[in-house]
Amino acid sequence: xxxxxxxxxxxxxxxxxxxxxxxxxxxxxxxxxxxxxxxxxxxxxxxxxxxxxxxxxxxxxxxxxxxxxxxxxxxxxxxxxxxxxxxxxxxxxxxxxxxxxxxxxxxxxxxxxxxxxxxxxxxxxxxxxxxxxxxxxxxxxxxxxxxxxxxxxxxxxxxxxxxxxxxxxxxxxxxxxxxxxxxxxxxxxxxxxxxxxxxxxxxxxxxxxxxxxxxxxxxxxxx
Amino acid sequence: xxxxxxxxxxxxxxxxxxxxxxxxxxxxxxxxxxxxxxxxxxxxxxxxxxxxxxxxxxxxxxxxxxxxxxxxxxxxxxxxxxxxxxxxxxxxxxxxxxxxxxxxxxxxxxxxxxxxxxxxxxxxxxxxxxxxxxxxxxxxxxxxxxxxxxxxxxxxxxxxxxxxxxxxxxxxxxxx
Numbered sequence: 001x002x003x004x005x006x007x008x009x010x011x012x013x014x015x016x017x018x019x020x021x022x023x024x025x026x027x028x029x030x031x032x033x034x035x036x037x038x039x040x041x042x043x044x045x046x047x048x049x050x051x052x053x054x055x056x057x058x059x060x061x062x063x064x065x066x067x068x069x070x071x072x073x074x075x076x077x078x079x080x081x082x083x084x085x086x087x088x089x090x091x092x093x094x095x096x097x098x099x100x101x102x103x104x105x106x107x108x109x110x111x112x113x114x115x116x117x118x119x120x121x122x123x124x125x126x127x128x129x130x131x132x133x134x135x136x137x138x139x140x141x142x143x144x145x146x147x148x149x150x151x152x153x154x155x156x157x158x159x160x161x162x163x164x165x166x167x168x169x170x171x172x173x174x175x176x177x178x179x180x181x182x183x184x185x186x187x188x189x190x191x192x193x194x195x196x197x198x199x200x201x202x203x204x205x206x207x208x209x210x211x212x213x214x215x216x217x218x219x220x221x222x223x
Numbered sequence: 224x225x226x227x228x229x230x231x232x233x234x235x236x237x238x239x240x241x242x243x244x245x246x247x248x249x250x251x252x253x254x255x256x257x258x259x260x261x262x263x264x265x266x267x268x269x270x271x272x273x274x275x276x277x278x279x280x281x282x283x284x285x286x287x288x289x290x291x292x293x294x295x296x297x298x299x300x301x302x303x304x305x306x307x308x309x310x311x312x313x314x315x316x317x318x319x320x321x322x323x324x325x326x327x328x329x330x331x332x333x334x335x336x337x338x339x340x341x342x343x344x345x346x347x348x349x350x351x352x353x354x355x356x357x358x359x360x361x362x363x364x365x366x367x368x369x370x371x372x373x374x375x376x377x378x379x380x381x382x383x384x385x386x387x388x389x390x391x392x393x394x395x396x397x398x399x
Contacts, residue, residue: 022363065265
């Protein structure tokens with residue numbers, strides 16, 4: 001009798017959704033996601049779970065205990081933990097793009113947005129991008145090398161043009177061109193090392209072969 | 224590691240700033256009493272302060288070490304009574320005071336559903352999922368914290384998440 005072997009990487013789906021894979025395994029699973037529609041759909045099915053877990057209020061840590069005499073350590077003011085902010089921010093992005101993610105199954109946009117969904121499950125760092133009627137985020141994966149930009153509210157690019165993301169430094173550096181997706185979403189997946197320099201981001205509509213930003217900024221954000 | 228070795232108050236404060244949120248959030252999941260949770264969190268950091276030389280960076284991240292101490296301290300405190308998975312709701316209370324009545328009801332219902340879903344897991348499954356999500360640990364780190372084989376941890380994560388999906392999946396419309 002023939003044995004049917006199943007690639008064990010499929011069994012990493014739940015841990016990936018939970019953000020519990022080690023870095024190498026997470027990167028390997030991201031590569032697998034590009035090829036496996038079942039796992040992409042599976043990842044979407046876990047969005048309600050990770051979103052629900054994010055809704056659990058993060059506890060505020062108690063005051064810093066004194067460790068070496070009363071004059072040397074001052075108690076920290078109670079505040080929301082950074083992790084709570086990250087979760088809240090991720091949840092906010094899901095409010096913006098989540099509905100679209102769950103219904104997006106078109107091949108062209110499916111893969112990129114599924115990857116964004118996976119990044120959101122991982123409590124990523126995020127930066128707000130906004131413009132006139134435009135909202136979005138730069139999402140930087142916590143345990144992997146990917147970064148993504150998701151924007152909503154941009155009119156469809158005209159023929160021969162695309163929205164381009166620029167890193168603003170001494171002079172603008174092209175990060176990449178965004179791809180249209182359903183529901184007025186524009187998406188760009190990139191390597192987060194490409195965002196290592198610069199203090200701001202700018203999005204503008206440019207010809208497909210643009211090497212410098214000539215169009216007006218339609219969205220901006222600070223790094 | 225340098226921060227740990229230096230044992231200066233500034234270094235301690237920086238470590239607290241970096242890790243106290245995750246430790247407190249995880250402890251809140253396993254301690255039903257706010258005061259006990261605060262004590263357990265502070266105990267973990269004081270143990271770090273007093274035993275910094277025992278921390279071996281080759282054995283894992285500092286956060287995993289802190290969470291191990293915190294978990295053991297919490298279990299120690301709860302040894303003679305059932306560990307209650309219903310956490311204190313200080314943060315939730317603050318949030319609800321800032322929202323309208325309808326939102327408060329929605330938040331309450333959502334929180335209750337999430338708590339019930341987590342409570343439906345076995346203790347082992349709940350622990351690994353909470354260490355991953357609230358403590359930010361990987362499966363490898365969790366295996367060290369709970370002192371179980373990696374394969375066992377992977378299995379608990381997978382089965383626990385599948386169970387949560389069965390319960391929480393239908394709520395997608397409300398939660399996304």
